[in-house]
Amino acid sequence: MPMSDEDVLSQKFKIKGGDFGKAGRTSTSIKEILKEIGIDHSIVIRASIAVYEAEMNVVMYAKRGMVTLNITPEKLHLKLEDEGQGIADIDQAMKEGFSTATHEMREMGFGAGMGLPNIKKNADRFKITSIPGKGTTVDIIFCLDKTENK
Amino acid sequence: MSTYFHSIRIDMDKCEGRMKCLRVCPTQAIRVRHGKASIIEEKCIDCGECITVCPHGAIVPLTDPFGEINKFRYTVAIPSPALYAQFGREILPEKILSGIRKLGFDSAFDLALTCGEVSFAIQEYVRNYKGPKPLISNACPTVVRLIQVKYPELIDQIIPIELPRELAGREIKKKLAKKLKIDEKEIGAFYLTPCPAKMISIKQPAEKGKSFLDGAISIADVYGPLLSAMEGIEKGSYRKALESICILGVGWAMAGGICRTLRLKDSMAVSGLTEIIKVFDDIERGKLRNIDFIEAYSCLQGCVGGSLTVENLYTSYNKILKLIETLEFEQIKACPDIREVRKLYSQKYFLIKGKFEPRPLKPLDTDLAKAIKKRKLKDEIYKLLRKIDCGVCGAPTCLAFAEDVVRGDADLTGCIFDLPDNMEKISEELSNILNESVSIDLNRPNINKSKINERTK
Numbered sequence: 001m002p003m004s005d006e007d008v009l010s011q012k013f014k015i016k017g018g019d020f021g022k023a024g025r026t027s028t029s030i031k032e033i034l035k036e037i038g039i040d041h042s043i044v045i046r047a048s049i050a051v052y053e054a055e056m057n058v059v060m061y062a063k064r065g066m067v068t069l070n071i072t073p074e075k076l077h078l079k080l081e082d083e084g085q086g087i088a089d090i091d092q093a094m095k096e097g098f099s100t101a102t103h104e105m106r107e108m109g110f111g112a113g114m115g116l117p118n119i120k121k122n123a124d125r126f127k128i129t130s131i132p133g134k135g136t137t138v139d140i141i142f143c144l145d146k147t148e149n150k
Numbered sequence: 151m152s153t154y155f156h157s158i159r160i161d162m163d164k165c166e167g168r169m170k171c172l173r174v175c176p177t178q179a180i181r182v183r184h185g186k187a188s189i190i191e192e193k194c195i196d197c198g199e200c201i202t203v204c205p206h207g208a209i210v211p212l213t214d215p216f217g218e219i220n221k222f223r224y225t226v227a228i229p230s231p232a233l234y235a236q237f238g239r240e241i242l243p244e245k246i247l248s249g250i251r252k253l254g255f256d257s258a259f260d261l262a263l264t265c266g267e268v269s270f271a272i273q274e275y276v277r278n279y280k281g282p283k284p285l286i287s288n289a290c291p292t293v294v295r296l297i298q299v300k301y302p303e304l305i306d307q308i309i310p311i312e313l314p315r316e317l318a319g320r321e322i323k324k325k326l327a328k329k330l331k332i333d334e335k336e337i338g339a340f341y342l343t344p345c346p347a348k349m350i351s352i353k354q355p356a357e358k359g360k361s362f363l364d365g366a367i368s369i370a371d372v373y374g375p376l377l378s379a380m381e382g383i384e385k386g387s388y389r390k391a392l393e394s395i396c397i398l399g400v401g402w403a404m405a406g407g408i409c410r411t412l413r414l415k416d417s418m419a420v421s422g423l424t425e426i427i428k429v430f431d432d433i434e435r436g437k438l439r440n441i442d443f444i445e446a447y448s449c450l451q452g453c454v455g456g457s458l459t460v461e462n463l464y465t466s467y468n469k470i471l472k473l474i475e476t477l478e479f480e481q482i483k484a485c486p487d488i489r490e491v492r493k494l495y496s497q498k499y500f501l502i503k504g505k506f507e508p509r510p511l512k513p514l515d516t517d518l519a520k521a522i523k524k525r526k527l528k529d530e531i532y533k534l535l536r537k538i539d540c541g542v543c544g545a546p547t548c549l550a551f552a553e554d555v556v557r558g559d560a561d562l563t564g565c566i567f568d569l570p571d572n573m574e575k576i577s578e579e580l581s582n583i584l585n586e587s588v589s590i591d592l593n594r595p596n597i598n599k600s601k602i603n604e605r606t607k
Contacts, residue, residue: 007522007523009522009525009526010521011529024431024435028431031434035510035511035513036513036514036521036525037513037514037518037521037522037524037525038513038515038516038518038521039512039518041302041303041510044303044304045434046264048434048435049435049436051190052435052436053436071522072522073522075516075521079202080418102434104341118436144518146268
């Protein structure tokens with residue numbers, strides 16, 4: 001269903017691969033926006049965690065990425081597109097505990113193989129597509145309309 | 151009467167609108183309009199940064215004057231352990247407490263003992279806790295308020311153990327009333343406070359309960375008289391005085407003191423609001439789950455850095471640290487009996503009566519569709535602004551100004567710079583959204599120019 005521009009709050013955020021110093025800023029900015037417009041707390045928490053995990057995936061594995069935030073009164077849509085190595089076997093990557101993280105990443109507390117499963121767990125709807133060698137696209141959706149079920 | 155009690159007041163006669171407070175406020179709760187500062191009550195977390203920075207002493211902490219103690223038949227002083235750090239290294243708590251008695255209090259209570267009990271209670275709570283981690287100490291009222299306002303998601307991670315000063319007030323009154331055969335109401339328990347934030351936690355506890363204390367007196371106010379009062383006190387045995395110190399309790403004066411004296415393994419300490427905000431952002435993202443307990447203090451280095459203390463905070467921090475090291479080295483353990491504490495703990499002796507509730511900031515609008523529109527307008531307005539955060543409009547940043555405008559609290563014409571032509575369109579949109587409740591006069595498109603001209607004349 002086409003939506004008139006007026007009802008959509010749309011914002012883009014760039015993420016730089018390998019930039020651990022600034023990692024987490026995008027999820028913080030998004031969290032601030034969600035709080036400002038009065039999104040339900042439980043959704044803010046879930047969305048913050050999901051977008052942070054996705055952001056970290058870009059920082060750790062991709063060259064660069066872009067988060068597109070789209071909010072309408074009905075739904076919150078976060079799209080993460082990155083340019084990078086992509087994921088060869090998505091089913092395997094979705095398994096809890098599976099990780100290709102390096103030793104350094106593990107030292108920083110990442111790479112427990114919980115990232116993607118954690119995003120899926122927190123989102124109302126979740127979609128992932130990837131082309132190995134090109135990049136990955138992740139769609140994270142939350143329903144805001146209380147009458148609509150998951 | 152407003153919803154939130156604050157321990158900070160602005161003296162309008164003294165305020166010259168110098169905007170130092172505007173820039174230092176960590177929650178952007180201050181506006182300077184028409185040359186005077188004002189506080190947005192729902193945003194203020196009583197950290198006291200503005201008090202310290204005001205060049206005219208126009209922002210004042212609302213502590214109790216010393217004379218308050220005359221209202222009671224019997225008075226007890228309960229000094230924060232941070233007071234013990236305000237004097238030279240040879241002056242130990244025993245002497246400080248005798249000095250306080252000479253000031254006119256009927257008795258002075260060593261809060262370190264209660265702090266020690268509470269440290270053990272915290273240890274019990276951390277051990278039995280099964281929820282999301284880390285747990286956050288409730289010792290600093292500003293931190294508790296920061297969570298209520300900015301991190302409502304973390305509210306259940308605040309430790310719901312009663313504060314030592316409250317427990318002390320409760321128990322002392324009970325015991326004294328029995329001993330002296332007077333009513334508990336006739337006993338005044340006063341906290342000697344290192345910061346104004348403790349004052350609000352007494353007047354309006356975060357968990358909405360009732361305080362067992364009758365007031366808070368600033369350490370800075372008693373410092374001078376106390377120094378003279380201690381002069382005449384004969385020097386007792388240093389060793390004996392040392393042996394009466396509860397190491398766990400002394401730890402409460404400085405950041406990291408609780409973790410260190412309890413020897414908690416997976417714990418950490420953080421002080422200073424900007425640093426706390428970084429750590430809380432991490433917790434919110436689900437990081438730091440491997441940490442059991444976080445001690446967080448709004449003032450640098452903990453309570454020794456409170457705005458109502460006298461000694462340089464690094465000197466006082468060091469004094470507490472050395473004291474802890476000495477006690478550790480000498481293996482002095484004048485602490486409460488842990489078995490006794492566990493027994494009381496199981497009887498819910500330490501639990502707070504109320505519950506911490508979030509007090510999140512108002513969203514741009516309660517209607518989501520409208521809030522989205524306002525948020526978009528805010529972005530558009532922000533794009534028009536110079537983004538140099540000059541503060542002349544009265545808001546701390548251009549972004550805060552844009553938000554004030556869409557909330558209807560400020561007018562676009564408040565910006566001293568010439569705004570581009572599309573400002574009119576935005577004004578129109580804005581007034582539609584604000585339901586014409588805020589009148590934006592569209593017939594004055596050149597108001598900015600004329601205002602600047604006026605200034606340059």
